[in-house]
Amino acid sequence: VDEKLIARFWSKVNKSGPVPVHLPELGPCWVWLAGKQDCGYGKFSGPKRATVAAHRFSMALVEVIPPNTCVLHRCDNPACVNPAHLFLGSQADNMLDKVRKGRHRFGRNDYRGSRNPQSKLTESDVREIRRLHSIGAKQSLLATRYRVVASLISGIVARKLWQHVD
């Protein structure tokens, strides 16, 4: 491990960033101050001018990142490199994370398809849950992302619940 490289990395980070509103227990974001990628991720130039996403570099300092694994943000702040705010996920988990963020932007209108006002999920949610599960999304993560209990997700993917949705 190259200590100089690591010191250079942390010199570009402000550890007194905003605290995520939806998860205040995580504490402050560590905000990347240098260049950013189009998607908002921090961009860190390592040796030989190779650039890596700053949050991946940060995560790699504390945990081995297996191949084909994404580093995702619990805090929804793409510039954040706080390892406590990051978690590893599959490509499907990453897609799911994007779906959830899109949902936040669309707000309540996204729920219009549901007939039952008590129901937290819509028919399209159910189809998306089954699709994401079929390509490897973890049930526990689906439950977290859709803010429902895990037993509901397992019922949906086993087709014991929401049987009227194909």
Ligand SMILES: [Zn+2]
């Ligand atoms: Zn953060």
